[in-house]
Amino acid sequence: MTVQTERKRTGCSACLDGNAFPIDISMAFQPIVNMATKDIFAYEALVRGLNNEPASEIFRHVNEGNRYQFDQACRVKAVELAAKLKMPTLLSINFMPNAVYRPELCIRTTLEAADRFGFPIDRILFEITEGERVEDLPHLRDIVAHYQERGFLTAIDDFGAGYAGLNLLAEIRTDLVKLDMALVRNIDQDPSRQAISRAVIQVCKELSIRVIAEGIESEAELRWLRGAGVELFQGYYFARPGLQQLPEVPAKRLSILD
DSSP: OOHHHHHHHHTHHHHHTTOSSSSOOEEEEEEEEETTTTEEEEEEEEEEOTTOOOHHHHHTTOOTTTHHHHHHHHHHHHHHHHHHTTOOSEEEEEEOGGGOSOHHHHHHHHHHHHHHHTOOGGGEEEEEOSSSOOSOHHHHHHHHHHHHHTTOEEEEEEETSTTOSHHHHHHOOOSEEEEOHHHHTTGGGOHHHHHHHHHHHHHHHHTTOEEEEEOOOSHHHHHHHHHTTOOEEESTTTOOOEETSOOOOOHHHHTTTO
16 A cells, blocks of 8 residues: 555545644643753643643544544644744654554654644654553554654653553653653652652663653652752643743743752
């Protein structure tokens, strides 16, 4: 089967035109900061409705029949808005592993969108979402390997929650791991969360995997995790997601540990 035939069969052209998913979507962007360099490392694209309806409302319309179209439409919309906003950092895009039938073909829509809207492909980071069980682990390994060969960074999202556990890390060697907010919450006061997080951070260090702590809401959480060796952070403490905009991080937040 030719690439053109496969794209026609799966609707890739429609995805690029934004017509494949049954409802209109937009994106909110939330910064990921680097406390070592005191700047913004990336912006994560978070799906929203046109009137800032939450992701949960959008996911009510996703099913097995349109999962692929949703995944591709999200990629295109994220790239389109990142280019429009002249995003100067990495763009972090979530992808649904069970929606990727062949990585070398499914990535074409992303590449075409980057070319169409003028966004550098070397500034795209793909996050594996934890919302669904990985049905085919060797397939996911192939997806990550293919993306890395193409020069994309990869990450496991929400590590420590859902299905994103140590077995996944043992099988899938991504560039980054995002500590789930359930581990981060009040970590400065919780010895159990501290012990688990130290172990994950140490494992990642030995595997040369960078850690992002997500869901930071307090200075105390930030201080504990920075002391444990984490450099990259995301959460309301720095900025809330902005619909179709790139929220700024207050300078005092970046220099709080000086």
